[in-house]
Amino acid sequence: MIGEKRPGASGPGTVVGANVKLVGTLQDANDIVIHGRIEGEVVSNQTISVMETAYIKGPVSGDVVNIAGKIRGSITATGRLEILPTGKIFGSIASKDLSIKSGAIFVGKCTMPEGEKEAEEQEETPEQPKKQNETYEVE
Amino acid sequence: MEPPKGKLIYRQEKIKDILGDIGIAGETVIPSAARTIEELTQLGVMKGYSTIVAVGGESLINKIINILATQKISKDAVLGIIPNDFESLIAKKINVGDLRSACNALKFRRLETIDICQIEPNKFFITEAIVENPKNRQIYFSLDTMAGSAQTNQIIIKPGLNIYMHDKALEGNAFSRFISWLLSRKEKDIFSSFFQTKKARFESENANLPIKVSGETIAKTPATLYNRPRMLKIIVARDKIK
Numbered sequence: 024m025i026g027e028k029r030p031g032a033s034g035p036g037t038v039v040g041a042n043v044k045l046v047g048t049l050q051d052a053n054d055i056v057i058h059g060r061i062e063g064e065v066v067s068n069q070t071i072s073v074m075e076t077a078y079i080k081g082p083v084s085g086d087v088v089n090i091a092g093k094i095r096g097s098i099t100a101t102g103r104l105e106i107l108p109t110g111k112i113f114g115s116i117a118s119k120d121l122s123i124k125s126g127a128i129f130v131g132k133c134t135m136p137e138g139e140k141e142a143e144e145q146e147e148t149p150e151q152p153k154k155q156n157e158t159y160e161v162e
Numbered sequence: 163m164e165p166p167k168g169k170l171i172y173r174q175e176k177i178k179d180i181l182g183d184i185g186i187a188g189e190t191v192i193p194s195a196a197r198t199i200e201e202l203t204q205l206g207v208m209k210g211y212s213t214i215v216a217v218g219g220e221s222l223i224n225k226i227i228n229i230l231a232t233q234k235i236s237k238d239a240v241l242g243i244i245p246n247d248f249e250s251l252i253a254k255k256i257n258v259g260d261l262r263s264a265c266n267a268l269k270f271r272r273l274e275t276i277d278i279c280q281i282e283p284n285k286f287f288i289t290e291a292i293v294e295n296p297k298n299r300q301i302y303f304s305l306d307t308m309a310g311s312a313q314t315n316q317i318i319i320k321p322g323l324n325i326y327m328h329d330k331a332l333e334g335n336a337f338s339r340f341i342s343w344l345l346s347r348k349e350k351d352i353f354s355s356f357f358q359t360k361k362a363r364f365e366s367e368n369a370n371l372p373i374k375v376s377g378e379t380i381a382k383t384p385a386t387l388y389n390r391p392r393m394l395k396i397i398v399a400r401d402k403i404k
Contacts, residue, residue, distance in 0.1 A: 041353050
């Protein structure tokens with residue numbers, strides 16, 4: 024496993040330069056910044072930044088995921104997922120907090136677990152319709 | 163102690179005087195054709211000395227570390243260091259700025275257990291190793307769970323197996339760098355890589371690149387490196403009061 028650092032430590036844990044090609048699982052307890060090309064899984068407990076020059080073929084999973092590059096694969100963000108104007112995603116995404124900027128390309132299925140939960144709750148307990156013709160007796 | 167030559171003769175006498183003044187006694191040995199530094203270190207450990215003090219450059223220090231790290235009997239031996247160059251990485255690592263502070267550090271004996279890097283089969287270092295090539299070269303590497311390749315001209319490896327890779331050619335030519343400087347424009351560095359791992363292997367295409375520690379070649383690619391956590395006890399200076 025790459026980068027077993029102190030939990031909660033800040034700063035870039037792994038930086039993949041623009042002229043680097045990787046095959047395999049890139050896993051880090053810290054932030055991951057990708058400028059290069061990866062074929063395989065990318066996993067972090069913190070922020071994953073996929074920069075403009077980056078290309079990832081495989082699943083990406085992190086707390087906060089920022090995408091300005093190209094990804095072919097599923098993306099799971101336990102926190103926030105942001106697709107920037109230069110971002111291109113071909114695959115499914117799952118996040119509770121999603122932002123897609125104008126110009127971004129997203130081809131795939133989007134799942135929002137929190138939103139689904141909320142929708143289910145609303146279906147189970149529909150709001151009581153207000154009584155239309157209530158009359159009050161005044162002495 | 164490193165074999166005395168030039169300025170070192172006077173310096174070594176001075177070190178002996180300072181150590182005597184602060185009450186540190188011990189056997190002083192100097193490597194020669196008959197006895198190498200490795201043999202002398204081994205002898206010292208076998209005699210039961212609890213502390214081996216290396217007086218010299220990083221090359222000598224690394225030779226001593228090679229013995230302390232590989233010999234089972236030396237597990238409890240502590241390494242003290244009086245470096246030749248107080249601007250060196252090793253001097254900064256033990257936090258000493260001059261001869262007196264290095265000698266005083268030995269007196270106060272503040273121990274720190276440090277990570278060391280091993281290059282297979284039996285080379286060790288505690289500061290940094292550099293794989294450098296004047297031109298960019300395709301380097302193939304594997305790090306724990308992944309393999310990859312990179313165009314790079316410099317790889318810096320530090321204990322904890324922190325690996326920095328830099329791609330010089332992609333920084334742009336002299337003209338574009340001049341324009342950036344003229345416009346005070348700082349280009350974002352997207353060509354450097356940083357990894358932290360437990361095991362790394364480097365191979366280069368059509369060449370065996372030297373792996374240098376303090377300017378001395380200690381191995382060549384292809385090479386496999388490991389992080390050896392908390393493997394060596396060294397004496398460091400007390401923290402400076404700010």
